[in-house]
Amino acid sequence: MKRAAIIGTGAIAAAHAAALRDRADLVAVVDVDDDRVRAFAEKWGSPHVYSSVSALLEAETVDVVHLCTPPQYHAPMALECLAADVTVLVEKPPALSLAEMDALVEAERGSAGHVATVFQHRFGPAAIRLRRMTAAGQLGRPLMATCSTLWYRDDAYFAVPWRGSWDSEGGGPTMGHGIHQFDLLLSILGPWQEIRALAARQARDVHTEDVSLALVSFTSGAVAAVVNSVVSPRETSTLRFDYQHATVEVEHLYGYTDADWSVTPAPGHEDILPLWQKEQSDVTSGHRCQVEAFYDAVDGGEPPPVSLADARNTMEFIAALYASAFTGAPVRRGNIGPGNPFYTTMEGIGAPWR
Numbered sequence: 192m193k194r195a196a197i198i199g200t201g202a203i204a205a206a207h208a209a210a211l212r213d214r215a216d217l218v219a220v221v222d223v224d225d226d227r228v229r230a231f232a233e234k235w236g237s238p239h240v241y242s243s244v245s246a247l248l249e250a251e252t253v254d255v256v257h258l259c260t261p262p263q264y265h266a267p268m269a270l271e272c273l274a275a276d277v278t279v280l281v282e283k284p285p286a287l288s289l290a291e292m293d294a295l296v297e298a299e300r301g302s303a304g305h306v307a308t309v310f311q312h313r314f315g316p317a318a319i320r321l322r323r324m325t326a327a328g329q330l331g332r333p334l335m336a337t338c339s340t341l342w343y344r345d346d347a348y349f350a351v352p353w354r355g356s357w358d359s360e361g362g363g364p365t366m367g368h369g370i371h372q373f374d375l376l377l378s379i380l381g382p383w384q385e386i387r388a389l390a391a392r393q394a395r396d397v398h399t400e401d402v403s404l405a406l407v408s409f410t411s412g413a414v415a416a417v418v419n420s421v422v423s424p425r426e427t428s429t430l431r432f433d434y435q436h437a438t439v440e441v442e443h444l445y446g447y448t449d450a451d452w453s454v455t456p457a458p459g460h461e462d463i464l465p466l467w468q469k470e471q472s473d474v475t476s477g478h479r480c481q482v483e484a485f486y487d488a489v490d491g492g493e494p495p496p497v498s499l500a501d502a503r504n505t506m507e508f509i510a511a512l513y514a515s516a517f518t519g520a521p522v523r524r525g526n527i528g529p530g531n532p533f534y535t536t537m538e539g540i541g542a543p544w545r
């Protein structure tokens with residue numbers, strides 16, 4: 192079994208501890224909050240606690256670090272781990288900017304370790320099936336899609352100091368909430384090409400947006416509408432794909448099973464339904480699915496998913512969304528490189544409500 196550590200023992204860390212239990216030994220946990228890290232170590236049976244990444248790496252030999260701190264620490268801590276040849280599974284978002292993503296890509300080239308990002312909804316059985324059926328052309332060409340993350344986060348949620356700011360969370364619901372849904376969309380529809388977007392701060396006392404809306408074109412010719420919100424009292428997460436031969440859709444909140452998906456064949460394509468239904472599963476698209484895939488790769492000596500290249504694609508989509516929203520112009524893939532204000536921070540030239 193690989194030797195693992197968890198850094199940041201707050202809310203999401205328990206999902207990692209539960210998911211890695213059968214795949215790795217949790218040899219240490221790290222947090223700046225002494226009481227919290229000790230309670231977590233006791234609950235999950237970790238023999239060692241530390242208050243910093245450097246103390247962990249100095250004292251322990253670990254193969255894998257699960258990085259569950261607030262977003263502003265992700266890239267610097269992942270860089271420390273890569274320098275020690277340790278592989279990282281980092282919570283989303285993996286970094287605050289494309290500049291940080293490129294620093295990670297560069298550091299990974301010189302390390303025996305890798306960096307994988309948590310996008311757990313890519314790993315549910317239905318998403319895997321849909322990617323496979325799309326690639327095999329069984330649904331025909333993807334024509335259009337809609338992707339909504341309509342969640343509700345109240346003022347108390349944003350009272351946590353790292354939330355709602357460009358410097359620590361890196362963005363609003365685009366960066367922190369809708370990222371799961373449109374990352375899944377991108378993993379199915381392939382390379383995106385151009386974005387036209389709007390962002391607004393409607394109701395929350397935050398620096399970032401609390402709502403964003405984007406129209407996206409893909410190199411395949413498909414088009415999509417993406418909406419992200421944290422001000423929507425009836426919460427839902429939805430994806431709908433209209434292919435030539437079928438509509439495929441999912442509605443869930445924080446994780447789906449096959450029961451949350453439906454397939455509606457176009458007339459004359461009813462044979463798609465048994466193809467979809469023959470593999471039904473009741474597995475939920477939670478951390479466990481991705482952590483399994485992660486350790487399968489690590490144990491096999493392969494780079495684990497979701498790779499930095501794939502995560503960078505999603506982060507570039509976010510940077511382009513903000514750039515389009517704040518400049519009022521369409522933004523194409525590849526437009527945001529070094530020298531562009533949206534390369535070093537997602538806020539770029541500044542939100543209009545600043």
Ligand SMILES: NC(=O)c1ccc[n+]([C@@H]2O[C@H](COP(=O)([O-])OP(=O)(O)OC[C@H]3O[C@@H](n4cnc5c(N)ncnc54)[C@H](O)[C@@H]3O)[C@@H](O)[C@H]2O)c1
Pocket residue numbers: 198199200201202203204221222223224227242243244259260261262264282283284309311367
């Ligand atoms: N994949 C998902 O579905 C999902 C869900 C929730 C949160 N997240 C992500 O997980 C990350 C953490 O979110 P959370 O809700 O668990 O936050 P949290 O605030 O509950 O926990 C963060 C923990 O990190 C600790 N910490 C802060 N600075 C540290 C440092 N320098 N060194 C060590 N520990 C430090 C804090 O003390 C805290 O215990 C965020 O990036 C968030 O976006 C992902």
